[in-house]
């Protein structure tokens with residue numbers, strides 16, 4: 001098969017689409033011919049050598065894919081050749097084939113394109129895991145979503161809206177602010193123009209949950225924005241890993257600070273996340289009440305250009321790579 005290979009000896013860690021060995025397919029796995037994959041920030045980090053794949057994962061980039069079943073392992077159940085599927089991966093989406101545990105696969109509805117299907121797993125599972133399983137977000141509560149126009153942010157706004165929550169968000173341009181509003185956020189703060197904590201506290205009496213991709217540089221404002229028994233879930237460190245933590249605020253407001261990574265979790269936990277998402281939200285995606293936001297679709301041979309879109313913060317929602 002062909003896959004995107006990182007040349008780690010070149011100065012910019014260039015990418016090339018070239019021949020590599022087919023992936024082995026275990027007895028509980030299903031071999032999938034990949035049609036589309038999506039770009040995630042983690043791919044940029046992995047490409048630069050700062051985020052190696054977990055043990056046992058494919059060495060190639062790509063945390064999600066959609067495609068058709070090519071072959072089924074001896075102990076894998078529920079799938080047959082030709083089925084349209086998508087899945088979260090620990091790696092290997094930028095390739096013509098991948099082997100996936102049969103319980104990680106989800107059927108792609110006939111009315112979806114493969115590109116739409118490849119835009120779903122990583123951001124919807126991440127948003128679901130962190131809002132509902134980690135932070136315990138409940139109907140009627142208020143959530144602050146940083147990076148509201150990001151892939152994860154656009155998924156999180158929609159899931160929180162559907163769960164009956166009040167949604168506030170931050171974003172870095174007027175176009176992104178407008179898009180977050182159209183997805184269901186009642187307040188969107190352009191953090192480049194205004195202190196988001198002041199804006200949040202002018203708007204309401206604080207938030208119950210924060211989904212945070214910025215971390216260090218936002219820590220003080222995040223604690224200020226949380227109300228009694230608030231929960232801060234840190235899922236990325238785009239603003240650095242260090243910040244000033246006022247433990248008096250943590251104590252007096254009885255706050256909880258949670259760190260969460262999806263990729264490195266054991267397979268059993270990932271299967272449980274897929275099942276719980278399926279029970280609660282999958283039908284909303286099938287019905288189109290909730291939908292992935294797609295910024296652009298590029299051929300997989302243009303992966304470097306796709307990475308640059310994310311590196312420049314130009315995307316609203318997902319950047320997809322077409323493989324077939």
Ligand SMILES: NC(=O)c1ccc[n+]([C@@H]2O[C@H](COP(=O)([O-])OP(=O)(O)OC[C@H]3O[C@@H](n4cnc5c(N)ncnc54)[C@H](OP(=O)(O)O)[C@@H]3O)[C@@H](O)[C@H]2O)c1
Nearest residue numbers: 041126147150151152171172213235236238260261262313
């Ligand atoms: N923990 C996990 O399991 C997990 C899973 C998936 C994703 N993530 C992480 O979650 C983050 C979002 O992922 P994504 O794929 O949705 O990303 P994305 O689509 O690339 O969007 C990221 C957005 O973050 C904003 N941003 C970048 N640097 C910033 C900074 N220093 N301060 C404030 N905002 C900044 C930019 O939007 P503005 O123009 O609005 O600033 C940018 O467009 C990524 O860092 C990713 O690695 C974590």
